Amino acid sequence: MLSFENVGLRYGVGPETLRDVTFEIAPRSFQFLTGPSGAGKTTLMRLIIMALKPTRGLINIFDRDSATLDKDEITETRRKIGVVFQDFRLLDHLSLYENVALPLRVLGREEASYRSEVTELLKWVGLGDRKHALPTVLSGGEKQRASIARALISQPKLLLADEPTGNVDPTLARRILRLFVELHKSGTAVVIATHDLSLMDQYDAARRLVLADGRLHIFE
Template sequence: MNQSVSGEIVQFDNVGLRYGTEREVLTDISFTLYPGSFYFLTGASGAGKTSLLKLLYLSQRPSRGGIRIFGTDAITLPREKLPALRRRLGVVFQDFRLVPHLSAFDNVALPLRVAGFSESDLTRPVADMLEWVGLADRMQARPATLSGGEQQRVAIARAVIGRPQLLVADEPTGNVDPDMAVKLLRLFEALNRLGTTVVVATHDVHLLRKVPESLIMRLDKGRLSDPTGALKYPPRRPVMPV
């Protein structure tokens, strides 16, 4: 269900965001994300990471500035066309947002069913993904019976199962042990090497060293800095065809 994208996958131009009459939580945000790149978004609590991710996965519109995603102007796009654009995204939310009445298997299968996959075509990929994240014995469990770490792994499996063009993850390793955190990062890396652009928001500086080819964007009081040239340069390795 993935599609090839050349050039820029995301473009922010002087974006600002405020909620109501409050001061701006994001100010003059400009950057470009390229296909096949892996980005860490860092910053202290309250720096604006989650707000920036909301703009990236199209749940929030900016107060000013321009945003283009997959070559489409996300500001002027009619609301009825947003779902089609969102289907090209994978999102890992901090609060998981699993469907409570569905099993782990059915939560992970949901993106494939929405995309029109038959049951025979989705059964093996979903089972393999749940096995990869260590939940082979919990496939039929509902979210309420899962621990926080298990729910997090289901949420990640659901986000990556359809090989999205852009994966946005908000603190995806916050509820798992260090060994599982590294395993999940390896899953993101594998997806990235198939062409998916990955953005992982984290306050854990130790994770930054786990993906050597990653680029770092740092938020400080709503403003973005660029310690590794992440905002200016395309990926340093060729993107595999998808």
């Protein structure tokens, strides 16, 4: 599904932010990406979604060398990847239902073809009774679950979550983790970037990818 081979990234003429990063993400796998603040977790995720290009090395995604993809191919590849952002990135003028449905609207689908999908997904994340609410009246936890639903509506093969429990209490963090575990068990590969060791300890079946000093260390 995804592999990095000796990937390095440098901004300008400064030292490399990432050095000789080599790892694979298999289909239907689950991994935590961790490390101290500033270690490069978000940078690594931006490389995966091709928002950044590596200075050197090879990134292979869905059996394609990312360096060979043109603009349209990059867009098509990104549709196979769901992303949950730490800052939610919901549109305040759209209802919760409309925010979750937005990726399908962008694809040109008629509402009648996805209305039940969006409704069922909102129920799955525990927001079935909030679908008409605007993001401005939602709690942090509700916004996070809404962003998870939006990331999942296109049925991605790979889900990336950047500090998805960073703005919620421990009880809600456990609930959000359970959603990711259920998703993984249904067949989606999951990568969660987090510095929360207690969260990782709750699912010891996951592999840990640890970034430190620009290098990646893998713990099975």
